[in-house]
Amino acid sequence: MNGLNYILKRILQIIPVIFIISILIFLMLRAIPGDPARLVLGEKATIESIDAMREKLGLNESYVVQYGKFIKGIVSLDLGTSLTYQRPVIELLQSRVKITLMLTLISTFFSLLISFPLGYYAGKYKDSVFDQIIKSGALAAVSMPSFWIGLLLMILFGVKLRWLPVGGWGDTFFEQIRSLILPGLTMSLLTSALLIRNIRNSVVDISNMDYVDFARSKGISERAVKNRHILRNALISTVTLLLMRMAYMLGGSVIIETVFSLPGIGKLMVDSIFGRDYAVVQALVMLFAMIILLINLLTDIIYSFLDPRVKF
Amino acid sequence: MSKKVKAISLLMLCLILLLTACAPAESAAQESNDSGEASVESEYAKRITIGRLGDAAYLDPNQAVGVAEITITQQIYEGLVKASEDCKSIVPALASDWTISKDALVYTFNLRPDIKFSDGSAVTGADWEWSLIRARDAETSGYRFAAEPIESVESDGKTVVITLKEPSASFLGNLCMFNLTLGSKAHWDAVGEQTYAQQPLGTGPYMLKEWNKEENILLVKNPYYWREGIPFTEELNYKVVGDDNTRSLQLQSGDIDIMMDVPFSMVSQIETSQNVKIHTFPSTQIRYFILNTTQAPLDNQKVRQAIGMAIDKQELADIVTSGFGKPAESLLSDTQIQWFFDDLAYNEYDVDAAKALLDEAGYPDGVEFTISVRSGSQVYEQVAVMLKSQLAKAGINVELEMLERASLSEKYQTLSHEATILQWVDDFPDPSGIMGWTIDYDQCHAWYTGLNDEDLDQFNAAANVELDLEKRMEMYDEIQQRIYDNANVIPLFSNAFVWASSDKVENLKVTPFYVQITDNLKMKK
Numbered sequence: 114m115n116g117l118n119y120i121l122k123r124i125l126q127i128i129p130v131i132f133i134i135s136i137l138i139f140l141m142l143r144a145i146p147g148d149p150a151r152l153v154l155g156e157k158a159t160i161e162s163i164d165a166m167r168e169k170l171g172l173n174e175s176y177v178v179q180y181g182k183f184i185k186g187i188v189s190l191d192l193g194t195s196l197t198y199q200r201p202v203i204e205l206l207q208s209r210v211k212i213t214l215m216l217t218l219i220s221t222f223f224s225l226l227i228s229f230p231l232g233y234y235a236g237k238y239k240d241s242v243f244d245q246i247i248k249s250g251a252l253a254a255v256s257m258p259s260f261w262i263g264l265l266l267m268i269l270f271g272v273k274l275r276w277l278p279v280g281g282w283g284d285t286f287f288e289q290i291r292s293l294i295l296p297g298l299t300m301s302l303l304t305s306a307l308l309i310r311n312i313r314n315s316v317v318d319i320s321n322m323d324y325v326d327f328a329r330s331k332g333i334s335e336r337a338v339k340n341r342h343i344l345r346n347a348l349i350s351t352v353t354l355l356l357m358r359m360a361y362m363l364g365g366s367v368i369i370e371t372v373f374s375l376p377g378i379g380k381l382m383v384d385s386i387f388g389r390d391y392a393v394v395q396a397l398v399m400l401f402a403m404i405i406l407l408i409n410l411l412t413d414i415i416y417s418f419l420d421p422r423v424k425f
Numbered sequence: 426m427s428k429k430v431k432a433i434s435l436l437m438l439c440l441i442l443l444l445t446a447c448a449p450a451e452s453a454a455q456e457s458n459d460s461g462e463a464s465v466e467s468e469y470a471k472r473i474t475i476g477r478l479g480d481a482a483y484l485d486p487n488q489a490v491g492v493a494e495i496t497i498t499q500q501i502y503e504g505l506v507k508a509s510e511d512c513k514s515i516v517p518a519l520a521s522d523w524t525i526s527k528d529a530l531v532y533t534f535n536l537r538p539d540i541k542f543s544d545g546s547a548v549t550g551a552d553w554e555w556s557l558i559r560a561r562d563a564e565t566s567g568y569r570f571a572a573e574p575i576e577s578v579e580s581d582g583k584t585v586v587i588t589l590k591e592p593s594a595s596f597l598g599n600l601c602m603f604n605l606t607l608g609s610k611a612h613w614d615a616v617g618e619q620t621y622a623q624q625p626l627g628t629g630p631y632m633l634k635e636w637n638k639e640e641n642i643l644l645v646k647n648p649y650y651w652r653e654g655i656p657f658t659e660e661l662n663y664k665v666v667g668d669d670n671t672r673s674l675q676l677q678s679g680d681i682d683i684m685m686d687v688p689f690s691m692v693s694q695i696e697t698s699q700n701v702k703i704h705t706f707p708s709t710q711i712r713y714f715i716l717n718t719t720q721a722p723l724d725n726q727k728v729r730q731a732i733g734m735a736i737d738k739q740e741l742a743d744i745v746t747s748g749f750g751k752p753a754e755s756l757l758s759d760t761q762i763q764w765f766f767d768d769l770a771y772n773e774y775d776v777d778a779a780k781a782l783l784d785e786a787g788y789p790d791g792v793e794f795t796i797s798v799r800s801g802s803q804v805y806e807q808v809a810v811m812l813k814s815q816l817a818k819a820g821i822n823v824e825l826e827m828l829e830r831a832s833l834s835e836k837y838q839t840l841s842h843e844a845t846i847l848q849w850v851d852d853f854p855d856p857s858g859i860m861g862w863t864i865d866y867d868q869c870h871a872w873y874t875g876l877n878d879e880d881l882d883q884f885n886a887a888a889n890v891e892l893d894l895e896k897r898m899e900m901y902d903e904i905q906q907r908i909y910d911n912a913n914v915i916p917l918f919s920n921a922f923v924w925a926s927s928d929k930v931e932n933l934k935v936t937p938f939y940v941q942i943t944d945n946l947k948m949k950k
Contacts, residue, residue, distance in 0.1 A: 162564065271678045
């Protein structure tokens with residue numbers, strides 16, 4: 114019950130934060146130079162057409178009126194019309210959010226698949242050759258630019274071996290999964306490297322703890338020691354890191370999406386900022402803010418399950 | 426746990442192998458060439474996939490359009506006339522012939538009979554009246570100037586009679602523009618403005634079949650197209666691949682068949698890959714150095730001329746365009762042959778003369794200014810860096826400022842920039858487009874240079890209504906010279922359009938106005 118109260122309290126705390134973010138993004142967008150109407154009409158537009166366009170878009174109204182419309186839109190889930198695409202923002206987001214979500218999930222899956230075994234064994238056999246290789250590999254993965262890794266993977270699997278499509282997005286579910294393997298793998302490398310280091314260090318620290326020695330001295334099998342004591346405790350800090358990375362990935366990686374020509378929300382965000390597409394940027398920022406706040410909340414809840422010492 | 430992990434890993438590995446091993450059905454089909462009997466039908470592919478930089482925002486020729494939109498609308502919509510493939514003349518399109526009244530105010534076009542929209546509905550006179558007037562009055566169009574001369578349009582379905590407010594020598598050329606095309610009024614009435622822009626309906630060789638935003642636009646042959654046997658290829662799939670490297674890899678892997686807009690620097694690398702060829706097309710594209718004459722020291726004509734003399738255009742063209750370009754002196758592209766001024770008096774590249782001219786202008790110690798360039802464009806950034814090093818030799822110190830599009834356009838509007846680099850591609854076979862843009866102060870402060878040369882402005886307006894062709898050509902020669910002497914817009918180099926394709930692709934054509942001619946575009950299986 115206490116837990117439920119805590120969650121409710123946390124959700125209520127989100128509201129003022131969202132409100133402040135909405136004011137900030139609204140004002141920041143309008144503070145940067147650049148006239149949306151001119152950008153839509155292109156270079157060869159006359160002053161008259163630009164004025165007509167500004168009127169049509171409601172850009173000549175006062176900020177108070179514009180902000181009021183924006184908030185009203187959020188509350189009624191009508192996020193307005195995209196300036197660049199002349200379509201409802203909601204419609205624009207639907208297909209793109211799906212792609213970014215799938216990419217994030219596949220990437221998370223790869224990250225877990227790569228980092229848990231490697232991180233655990235690197236920590237278990239600290240300072241061994243294996244550990245050194247893994248440490249260097251993780252360092253390399255963090256240092257290499259992702260667009261370059263992406264291009265290398267495309268050349269190998271797409272052009273040379275022809276196993277996977279070179280970027281793009283498929284029509285069927287099966288094709289879509291195939292087209293997400295390379296970007297997912299590219300995106301997961303950085304997360305994997307961070308997780309590996311984190312898991313390795315946790316495993317090293319925890320293995321030296323008294324309670325692990327105590328568990329062993331009780332005659333518990335090595336497997337149980339590993340699962341119940343070492344891995345479970347190593348999970349605590351790893352979960353935070355992984356969820357934060359997921360939040361970041363849900364924001365869409367512009368670089369990955371551009372290199373693999375995936376129409377996700379990262380690229381939409383950047384294009385919309387460049388195009389001064391206020392409605393889309395506002396909607397996306399609000400969406401990211403919600404995601405980050407919810408993931409924070411989720412992290413705390415998961416924490417309480419993993420670590421009995423945490424009490425609400 | 427570790428056994429579980431191993432088992433799961435193994436399972437996943439199998440799954441990944443399974444996914445990667447399953448090549449898509451199309452490429453498998455392409456590889457099987459045991460076609461038995463080789464009829465013409467089976468010899469060529471049903472679909473050609475074209476990789477391009479960005480997606481269209483909407484497909485309405487009367488709303489503001491960029492190159493991403495124009496490329497597609499030109500396959501879907503047609504006008505009364507169009508530019509010939511070499512862009513040197515005006516040829517019939519939906520009109521079979523036309524007459525122009527003596528006072529040059531009334532244009533009467535005879536229409537081809539039995540033209541239908543791609544949904545099978547017949548074209549009516551109301552469609553013509555609505556389309557042309559909409560091109561003039563659509564508030565959201567950045568290209569209204571092309572339809573501005575129109576006073577009224579009347580059509581009985583067999584002819585279209587356009588009456589102008591005043592004579593316009595370029596009007597027939599204007600009618601070749603992508604926004605003066607025929608749309609269906611009935612369709613617009615039925616679906617409304619927003620949907621109309623998403624579901625185009627025209628009389629062109631192709632019609633829209635499917636549009637996945639930011640992914641692809643699939644065009645399919647218009648079954649009611651009035652030209653027998655055209656287009657040859659059933660489907661054109663325009664795929665969005667924003668990254669240049671990815672686009673070229675997709676071409677090499679066979680994911681796309683044609684690559685639009687090959688960066689000059691990538692040509693040699695693409696040429697070495699198997700089964701791929703490079704295509705170059707003459708173009709009207711020129712890059713210009715734009716100097717803001719409202720800012721000192723660029724308000725001094727001699728300083729501007731000195732800057733022009735201190736630029737080694739040959740070196741610029743060689744390096745930036747990897748040999749696909751050549752220096753330009755006249756504002757107008759030499760692809761517009763009859764309008765291009767062959768005898769333009771221009772200054773050769775000469776650093777010492779530039780220094781002497783600066784001295785004469787009262788700047789013996791040289792000058793300083795900033796070039797604001799749009800970031801993210803390889804060509805612009807390269808040009809800016811080279812200009813900086815070339816101008817330094819003549820004692821002209823240049824700062825570079827990279828800005829994104831919106832901030833830059835804000836600077837242009839307020840004339841708060843000093844110098845910038847821009848480009849132009851002509852839209853119709855007449856010089857009035859770029860001349861108006863460069864001279865007319867009201868359009869955009871004389872192409873963001875702030876030079877209000879009223880005398881030249883009046884002379885240009887007179888050239889626009891001069892109906893005697895010979896005389897008009899002479900006038901434009903003089904205008905080209907005067908713009909050169911003003912040196913507020915300094916042409917740097919012209920370049921070809923460069924595309925690449927699979928070597929199975931035949932009849933790939935792009936006009937100097939960047940129109941893709943798809944009539945006989947085909948690809949062997």
